[in-house]
Amino acid sequence: MSASTEQIDDILKKGYDAGFVTDIEEEYAPPGLSEEIVRFISKKKQEPEWLLEWRLKAYRRWLEMKEPTWAKVTYPKIDFQDICYYAAPKTNENAPKSLDEVDPELLATYEKLGIPLHEREVLAGVAVDAVFDSVSVATTFRDKLAEVGVIFMPFSEAVQEHPELVKRYLGSVVPVSDNFYAALNSAVFSDGSFVYIPKGVRCPMELSTYFRINAAKTGQFERTLIIADEGSYVSYLEGCTAPMRDENQLHAAVVELVTHEGAQIKYSTVQNWYPGDENGKGGILNFVTKRGLCEGARSKISWTQVETGSAITWKYPSCILKGDDSVGEFYSVALSNHRQQADTGTKMIHLGKNTKSTIISKGISAGHGQQTYRGGVKISRGATNARNYTQCDSLLIGDKCGAHTVPYVDVRNSSSKLEHEATTSRIGEDQLFYCRQRGLSEEDAVSLIVNGFAKQVLKELPMEFAVEAQKLLGVSLEGAVG
Amino acid sequence: MLKIEDLHVEVDGKPILKGINLEIEAGQVHAIMGPNGSGKSTLAYVLAGKDGYEVTKGRVLYKGQDLLEMAPELRAAEGLFLGFQYPVAIPGVSNIYFLKAAVNAIRKHRGEDPLDAIDFMKLSKEKAALVQLPDELTKRSVNDGFSGGEKKRNEIFQMAMLEPSLAVLDETDSGLDIDALKVVAEGVNALRGPDRAMLVITHYQRLLDHIVPDVVHVLIDGQIVRTGDKGLAMQLEKEGYAGVRNALQP
Ligand SMILES: Nc1ncnc2c1ncn2[C@@H]1O[C@H](COP(=O)(O)OP(=O)(O)O)[C@@H](O)[C@H]1O
Numbered sequence: 259m260s261a262s263t264e265q266i267d268d269i270l271k272k273g274y275d276a277g278f279v280t281d282i283e284e285e286y287a288p289p290g291l292s293e294e295i296v297r298f299i300s301k302k303k304q305e306p307e308w309l310l311e312w313r314l315k316a317y318r319r320w321l322e323m324k325e326p327t328w329a330k331v332t333y334p335k336i337d338f339q340d341i342c343y344y345a346a347p348k349t350n351e352n353a354p355k356s357l358d359e360v361d362p363e364l365l366a367t368y369e370k371l372g373i374p375l376h377e378r379e380v381l382a383g384v385a386v387d388a389v390f391d392s393v394s395v396a397t398t399f400r401d402k403l404a405e406v407g408v409i410f411m412p413f414s415e416a417v418q419e420h421p422e423l424v425k426r427y428l429g430s431v432v433p434v435s436d437n438f439y440a441a442l443n444s445a446v447f448s449d450g451s452f453v454y455i456p457k458g459v460r461c462p463m464e465l466s467t468y469f470r471i472n473a474a475k476t477g478q479f480e481r482t483l484i485i486a487d488e489g490s491y492v493s494y495l496e497g498c499t500a501p502m503r504d505e506n507q508l509h510a511a512v513v514e515l516v517t518h519e520g521a522q523i524k525y526s527t528v529q530n531w532y533p534g535d536e537n538g539k540g541g542i543l544n545f546v547t548k549r550g551l552c553e554g555a556r557s558k559i560s561w562t563q564v565e566t567g568s569a570i571t572w573k574y575p576s577c578i579l580k581g582d583d584s585v586g587e588f589y590s591v592a593l594s595n596h597r598q599q600a601d602t603g604t605k606m607i608h609l610g611k612n613t614k615s616t617i618i619s620k621g622i623s624a625g626h627g628q629q630t631y632r633g634g635v636k637i638s639r640g641a642t643n644a645r646n647y648t649q650c651d652s653l654l655i656g657d658k659c660g661a662h663t664v665p666y667v668d669v670r671n672s673s674s675k676l677e678h679e680a681t682t683s684r685i686g687e688d689q690l691f692y693c694r695q696r697g698l699s700e701e702d703a704v705s706l707i708v709n710g711f712a713k714q715v716l717k718e719l720p721m722e723f724a725v726e727a728q729k730l731l732g733v734s735l736e737g738a739v740g
Numbered sequence: 741m742l743k744i745e746d747l748h749v750e751v752d753g754k755p756i757l758k759g760i761n762l763e764i765e766a767g768q769v770h771a772i773m774g775p776n777g778s779g780k781s782t783l784a785y786v787l788a789g790k791d792g793y794e795v796t797k798g799r800v801l802y803k804g805q806d807l808l809e810m811a812p813e814l815r816a817a818e819g820l821f822l823g824f825q826y827p828v829a830i831p832g833v834s835n836i837y838f839l840k841a842a843v844n845a846i847r848k849h850r851g852e853d854p855l856d857a858i859d860f861m862k863l864s865k866e867k868a869a870l871v872q873l874p875d876e877l878t879k880r881s882v883n884d885g886f887s888g889g890e891k892k893r894n895e896i897f898q899m900a901m902l903e904p905s906l907a908v909l910d911e912t913d914s915g916l917d918i919d920a921l922k923v924v925a926e927g928v929n930a931l932r933g934p935d936r937a938m939l940v941i942t943h944y945q946r947l948l949d950h951i952v953p954d955v956v957h958v959l960i961d962g963q964i965v966r967t968g969d970k971g972l973a974m975q976l977e978k979e980g981y982a983g984v985r986n987a988l989q990p
């Protein structure tokens with residue numbers, strides 16, 4: 259039975275929890291993009307000449323590139339000259355050295371988002387880098403991590419303190435001209451996290467970055483770089499929120515991961531950018547390039563993502579499996595309610611021998627939401643005995659939403675084995691009635707069924723975040739069923 | 741407990757129930773027997789509040805309240821339980837997690853604190869033993885990949901956990917072998933009590949050898965055509981529904 263619109267409208271009022279605005283004085287770059295702005299940003303961050311040149315090269319490439327149109331998403335034309343490319347809380351002029359120096363208004367903001375930044379209060383075993391608009395405002399547990407040689411710091415500081423590492427790896431996985439948004443990001447990227455795990459070290463705590471867009475008419479262009487040296491391990495999590503605003507806001511991030519021999523990176527995302535209202539007004543346009551390079555043999559990269567926010571999601575966390583016996587994994591839950599559109603998936607590029615990849619994608623569409631799974635598996639000539647397993651499930655709630663699956667397969671080595679499974683189901687009236695007959699409210703029933711559907715992916719998340727993600731799935735679906 | 745008065749129900753404009761009258765008192769077990777398609781499941785669904793069944797006439801009082809006005813989850817919270825003829829699967833949701841959510845939703849309605857994990861596990865172990873439901877099944881996803889018999893036992897397990905005031909069991913016996921039937925019947929009998937009522941829907945008389953009803957009704961073509969005691973079920977077994985139907989012809 260179909261969802262009834264009145265009931266959808268009825269329960270919708272609750273909406274988005276993270277939609278408040280922090281009232282803090284910020285410093286802006288004037289709107290628009292030019293070489294001057296690129297120089298302005300670079301200067302603000304006191305960057306070395308080579309990085310400025312790198313940015314300018316990216317900017318010039320970007321000018322020659324066209325916005326991609328192949329994704330199954332529609333949105334108003336973005337006016338790149340109407341966006342502000344730099345915004346930072348004024349108090350951050352000289353980056354605070356300790357948490358006591360962080361503006362209380364900012365601490366309160368993160369507190370309200372459920373991310374206390376005082377080390378004595380934070381989640382046990384999780385270090386946090388908090389990025390507010392274009393700058394990092396606080397990074398916890400840095401000293402403790404430094405004891406074991408782990409570098410976890412804002413990107414802009416890594417440029418100063420570890421230029422050799424940044425220079426070596428920046429753009430090594432996602433080249434500046436990789437795509438339109440990656441080139442844009444390379445030109446104007448603001449802040450993000452930098453992580454280096456030395457040889458043989460198992461990072462003693464979860465690392466996480468919370469991205470917060472606050473300023474109006476401002477884009478966020480963060481850059482994250484994680485390097486896991488031989489035999490090391492790290493689990494990293496990012497979370498994202500933004501205020502409710504009537505106009506769209508652009509977010510174009512680049513994330514690069516590198517694993518050396520025997521190393522492993524587990525990268526989890528809970529993306530809850532403001533999705534726009536029920537009529538599709540406002541919301542974040544999320545165009546993100548994420549890619550990991552399994553450089554060394556027997557290394558492993560796992561992407562786990564729970565994508566509930568954003569008006570538009572355009573995102574394909576991928577793995578280049580270069581080292582022999584390396585492993586790539588992609589676990590994804592994407593939810594589109596109301597007018598949200600998500601075009602997301604992954605690319606697994608098998609180069610080395612005996613490389614293995616697993617793709618588990620769960621798409622949930624409700625309201626007028628549209629979901630596309632776009633996944634590519636490429637087995638190159640040298641990838642003897644490569645394996646891929648792809649499972650792609652869609653769940654529809656109501657009859658106005660849509661789910662689409664676009665798999666690309668390119669096999670150049672006949673010893674490889676690929677398996678693909680896909681299902682589409684609809685939350686049945688029968689399932690809902692069964693739950694309600696046992697005393698569950700309709701909302702709880704939907705949340706229960708959806709979480710069951712997503713379980714295979716949720717169980718890949720670190721415990722604390724799995725609970726959060728579970729709640730988020732429930733909240734994001736409020737009003738989805740009548 | 742339950743009073744059905746002149747209940748008429750249509751599905752897609754087609755009359756299915758044509759004037760049902762039925763009264764069940766606390767402590768009683770009533771059985772409804774009838775051929776396939778006579779409207780037994782329709783009656784069960786209407787009582788539980790499923791969408792798509794239009795009541796065109798009549799009313800139903802449950803504990804003195806207008807049952808038909810209540811949302812399905814409210815009926816459940818007020819102690820009405822339906823054992824489904826075809827229980828549905830909910831992949832990825834463990835049986836025990838599901839039941840905990842259900843038990844605590846109902847406790848909340850009654851103004852009681854939620855059961856904590858330990859008390860809940862204790863209770864579920866005890867009740868699972870009652871219907872000989874293996875531990876492994878309580879942990880699997882709700883009805884997912886369960887055999888027909890396992891699903892039915894799971895329904896009775898859920899009933900035992902929820903301790904309803906009025907249980908409507910829709911063909912809980914069909915698809916069960918004789919041993920499973922006995923287990924299910926024992927589970928049901930264990931729940932009989934002065935404060936509880938049951939409406940047992942069945943196609944065959946054999947279930948009533950194990951769950952002995954106080955009253956038996958025969959439902960044919962949307963109407964209760966005969967009401968009697970256990971003897972009526974025996975007569976049906978001998979003469980079949982055709983016999984009862986013929987006896988009714990003027
Ligand atoms: N959802 C439905 N849509 C259409 N017809 C239905 C529906 N449910 C029941 N019916 C019809 O109503 C009649 C009674 O069905 P049901 O109550 O399931 O009978 P029983 O349980 O006694 O076998 C049948 O003719 C059946 O086809």
Ligand SMILES: [Mg+2]
Nearest residue numbers: 780781825911
């Ligand atoms: Mg039936």
